[in-house]
Amino acid sequence: MSKSVIVKNVTKKYKLYNKTSEKLLDILLPKSYGEDFYALRNISFEAEEGDIIGFVGVNGSGKSTLSNVIAGVVPQTGGTVDIKGNASLIAVSAGLNNQLTGRENIELKCLMLGFSKKEIRGLEPDIIEFAELDKFIDQPVKSYSSGMKSRLGFSISVHTDPDVLIIDEALSVGDKAFAEKCLDKMNEFKARGKTMFFISHSIGQMKQFCEKAIWLEFGQVRMSGDIKEVIPEYEKFLNEYKAMTNEEKKNFREKAMQQQSESTVTS
C-alpha cells in the first residue's frame, strides 16, 4: 500500500493581539508585535490508502486546525503536507450560500470544484437523493435546519469523489439513520482505497468506524496508533480530567496555554 497523506513537522502559529493597532504594526513593520500562539506544533504522521484515522482530543487541542491544514483551507506556518489527489473537507457549515436554493448550491459548488455543466447534471439527482431533501431542494438554504444543511454538504462532498475526505463533526448534527447511511458510504469509500480523517467527540462513532487514531493535546501529538490502544488511554484521561476539581482544571488549562505560546518546547 502506498502513502496517500504525509504530514511532516506541521506547525501553525497564530498571533494574538491585544489591540487592533498591534495587528496593523505587525503587518507594516518587520518587528514582531503581539503574542505567539501555537495551535499546532511539530505534527508528523503518515496515512496509507484506505486508512481511516480519527482525531481525538479535548476542545482547543487543534483538531479542527489540523483538518483545515490537511484540506488546504488554512496555510501552515511551517512543515509540509503532501497529499496524493485532492482533499475535501466536510464541516457543519460547509460553504453553502444561504441566499440560493439547495439545487443552485449544488450547481455552484460543483462548478467551483471544476466540474463541467454536463457532469453536474449527471451528479445532481444522486446528490439530491442522498441528501433526502425532497421538496426543500428548491427552497433557499437559509430556511434549512442544521441537519438539512449538513446533509446537503455531506452529500455534495461525497459525490464529488475526493481522494481524501476529512469529516469535521459533520455527522454529529444528523440523526442516527442518516449517520448510518453516511457510514455506509464511507465504508464504500474505504473499500475503494480512499483515505479518510474523522473528527468527532462521539467515541462510539469513532470506535465503530476508525482503525487508527491520533490524540492531540495542546497542538501536539500525545499518542498515535491503533484505535484499540489510543481510545482506552484517551478515555482514561477524560475520566481523570472530569474528576479534577475546578482549580486543577484551571491549572491544567493554564499550563496548556503557556506551552502553546512558547516558541520552543521541552516536553
Add this chain to the structure above:
Amino acid sequence: MSSMFKVIKEQIESFYLIRRLSLYELKSTNNNNYLGMMWELLNPGIQIAIYWFVFGYGIREGRDIDGVPFFQWMLAGIVVWFFINPSISQGSKSIYTRIRMISKMSFPMSVIPTYVIFSKLYPHMVLVVISTAILHFTGYPISIYFIQIPYFLFGTIALLLAISLITSTLSTIVRDVQQIVQAILRIMIYLLPILWVTFSLPEWVQSVMKVNPLFYLVEGYRHALLGQGWYIISDPYYTLYFWLIVFILFWIGSALHVKFRKHFIDFL
C-alpha cells in the same frame, strides 16, 4: 511584473468560471426581492429621476448644456457610474465576505473580484441599451461614434479590475479600508462631470479633476452616446495617461494580491 502576468493568465484560464459564477452572484443578490433583478434597473431609474429634478430642473432651471438638454447630457454620463459604483464597493469586499466559502476550490482567488464585477456588467449592458433607445428617440440617434462604446466598456472593466485587486486585498487585511472606499465613492459622483458642468471652472481645477481616470470614462461614454466625436483621438495624451494609470494600478494590485493571498484566511 511576474505576478501581473500570473493574474492575467488566471483570468483568461478561468473565463468560463467567471461567466458562470457571475450569474449565480447576480441571482443570489436579488433572490430576496419580489421584483428580483428588476431592481438592477429600477434603482438607477429612481436615482436618475431625482438627480434630474434637483440638478436639471431645480439648480439649472432647465437650461441646456452647449445645446444638449440636461437630461440627455446627464443620462449619457451617469450610465457608466451605475456600473462603476457598485463594482468598486462590492469588488473591494468580495474577498473577505466569500473566503470562508471558497477558500478551497479549484480556481485562483484573483477570480473572485472579477466575477463580482462581471455580475454588475449584465445590468450595465441592459442599461446602456435602454439609454441608447431613450437617446435615439429624444434627438440623439445612434451614430458612427457609438462604436467607441465597446472600447470604453473594456477600459472601464480593466480599471475596475485593477482597483478591486488593490482594495479587495487591503480590505481583507485591514477592514477599515472598506469604509474608506465607501466614503470616497460617496463623494466621487460630485468630482466627476456627471451632475454638473465643469467647463466654467478655472483651467487648472479642470486639469486636477482630469487626473481621476474615471473622468476619462464618463466623458468617453458621453461622447459616444451623444455622438459628440472621437474622444479616444481627440485627446490622445489623455488616452495614453488613462492606460498608464490602469497599468500601474494593475501592477500594484496584482503584486499585493499575489503576495498576501495565501494568508487571506488568517486575517479573518
